[in-house]
Amino acid sequence: MLARDDESALDLSFREVRERHRTKHVHRLHPYLGKFIPQLVEHFLRRNFRLGDWLLDPFAGSGTALVEANVLGLNAVGVELSAWNALIARVKLGRYDLPLLESEVRDAVAQLEGFVRGARRWPGGGAPSSSGPYLDLWLAPEARAEVLFFRTLIPRYVHGDVLRVILSRATRSARQVAHYDLARPQRPVREPYYCLKHRRICAPITSALKFLRRYALDTVRRLREFAALHTPAEAVILCADARTVGYDGWQFDGVFTSPPYVGLIDYHDQHRYAYELFPDQPDQAAGEIGSPRHGTGRAARETYVGDVATVLRRAPLRPAAHVFVVANDAHGLYPEIARRAGLELVATMHRPVLMRTERDNAQYRESVFHLRKRQ
Ligand SMILES: C[S@@+](CC[C@H](N)C(=O)[O-])C[C@H]1O[C@@H](n2cnc3c(N)ncnc32)[C@H](O)[C@@H]1O
Incomplete structure (x- = not known):
């Protein structure tokens, strides 16, 4: 493991972490609604992975998990449907003259x-x-x-x-x-x-x-x-649908990911200006899992369960792999998702999340599901 410390002393809200550290270096290259706080990713990666391990984030978004993995010397593969999000992630992880x-x-x-x-x-x-x-x-x-x-x-x-x-x-x-x-x-x-x-x-x-x-x-x-922090570990971003992407012989030591939630954020619409500025970026909005375009009704939730389970089941995991899924599981769907994905629940942790916008500070609760392959 990269680190071990006293779990009981840790507060997963990361309330005490100042804005400038939450948005350190490339984490503030471009706005993105619904990204990880890097300290949360770092916390779990340090405790559960070893140098040189391979990590998968099948919903890579703007690449927060991949950036943190790289700093810790973990190789990482991210899959992201939205071309603009994938471009942001690639720019963060690029090596430049x-x-x-x-x-x-x-x-x-x-x-x-x-x-x-x-x-x-x-x-x-x-x-x-x-x-x-x-x-x-x-x-x-x-x-x-x-x-x-x-x-x-x-x-x-x-x-x-x-x-x-x-x-x-x-x-x-x-x-x-x-x-x-x-x-x-x-x-x-x-x-x-x-x-x-x-x-x-x-x-x-x-x-x-x-x-x-x-x-x-x-x-x-x-x-x-x-x-100055970049390690030689590999970081690969695949712009693809995680339900059908090919993993090309990769085997992962773990997953750290945050799927879209049911009916909450339209990940293409939030960057409408970018899609208009750069029409060569294909609009894949129809493939978004949990899109608000499908609502939050029973049919939308059932499709969501099937889709997220498919993504997790398709991840080629080594037998001892750790899978961490961060979700605002307001509808209690993750136990069924885990079952359909062939995973078993090791632990569920909860953390309060403060959504800081210019106007208000909304609070909600997020779960971190720790899963392993069912033996
Ligand atoms: C909660 S966000 C992930 C944010 C990420 N953890 C970060 O820190 O930037 C979920 C992401 O899943 C992507 N997504 C939605 N449907 C997808 C699909 N079918 N295949 C791959 N990615 C998808 C969305 O575009 C969005 O960027």
Whole structure:
């Protein structure tokens, strides 16, 4: 085991961990609703795995488990359906020529500054008239011109995917939403408004430039920080449906994963701006397990049980593998999922979760199911 310490002294809420550690290095490269707190992953990986083990996360999301596995010297494979999420995870785990990355990022920002200084005149004449319904609705015309211009620069650079992540993050921040409502805004804000977060009148955002400047340097700094922790362990991200993906002869010493929950989050819709910015990213929303598009009724729950059980049953596990599944099991579905997946329950731990958004601090309870292969 990588570590052992006094379990009784540990509080799985990680309440005492400060925001800056919860979002350390690459864990804040791009917003993602419903990601792990890295300290939770680290806690279980340290206690249950050895250097060089192979870990699987079949619902890899933005790659939190893979990042933490890598820092601990564990090889890891992640499967993720959403192309944009898989791209975020790959960018977090990439190895970069850091001086080149920094010069590319600075060059792109300098080009954008020139575009803004030149009154956002599109090179060679007319700007694109539409960027897609979401960006047309949520961005001011100036901000939209800036993000579209920045997008045209990306193919020039070696580290284009890093620039895509920077651009997507900046686009999200540049939307005309109230500062206190970034996570789930209802309608664009076009006039000055009373801001519940800052307790004063705030003006709607009209430009993306300051976000692109800020996130460009922040991203380089975070990737540099992670590069110092990166181990030579392998990290592979497969953009695929975990119900049908091929595992190519891999054998895993364990699983650490958090499946989508029934009807809670639409993992494509939360990054609508990214899918519009980068239409080459295929939209696989129809394959999402537990999608709110199917509701939370009895039929949706039954399909969910079958789907998650299929994913877990298909994981090629060594006999002694540990399987950890983190779930907000409001409907009590996991005992049946485990049974259908051929797993038995070793322990169930519970942890309170604080959902911090700009507007409120909602609390709910999450379970960590520790499972083993049924012998
Ligand atoms: C709770 S999130 C995982 C978040 C992850 N633990 C993190 O820290 O970023 C669940 C993920 O499962 C993905 N997903 C949903 N259906 C899937 C499927 N059929 N195959 C693979 N991934 C799927 C969603 O796109 C989402 O990113």
